[in-house]
Amino acid sequence: xxxxxxxxxxxxxxxxxxxxxxxxxxxxxxxxxxxxxxxxxxxxxxxxxxxxxxxxxxxxxxxxxxxxxxxxxxxxxxxxxxxxxxxx
Numbered sequence: 001x002x003x004x005x006x007x008x009x010x011x012x013x014x015x016x017x018x019x020x021x022x023x024x025x026x027x028x029x030x031x032x033x034x035x036x037x038x039x040x041x042x043x044x045x046x047x048x049x050x051x052x053x054x055x056x057x058x059x060x061x062x063x064x065x066x067x068x069x070x071x072x073x074x075x076x077x078x079x080x081x082x083x084x085x086x087x088x
Contacts, residue, residue: 008088010081011039012074017046022055029062036062040081043071 013020025037039052052065066080 007035008085009035009037010078010085011037012042012077012081013039013044013048013052014042014071014074014077015044015046015048017044017048017051020048020051022051022058025055025063026058029059036064038081038084039063039065040077041065041067042074042077043068 029035029037037055039055041048041052049065049067052063055063056065064084066084068077068080072080
């Protein structure tokens with residue numbers, strides 16, 4: 001039996017409501033069964049949280065998110081997501 005590798009992709013998000021293409025993420029995830037996504041909402045002031053909630057509702061086994069209360073910058077968002085990925 002071969003080794004099954006699971007890949008987590010960390011996606012930092014700041015005010016991405018209009019740019020986050022949910023259908024593309026859903027399509028990719030349906031074709032790549034070993035990939036999951038961790039979205040880190042870095043203190044967005046738009047409706048990014050709602051977009052992420054809909055993705056998670058569509059497939060909670062493949063999508064998750066972390067909500068940062070305030071904007072901490074891309075590096076901190078990626079670090080936070082990476083720490084979650086290694087916990088899983």
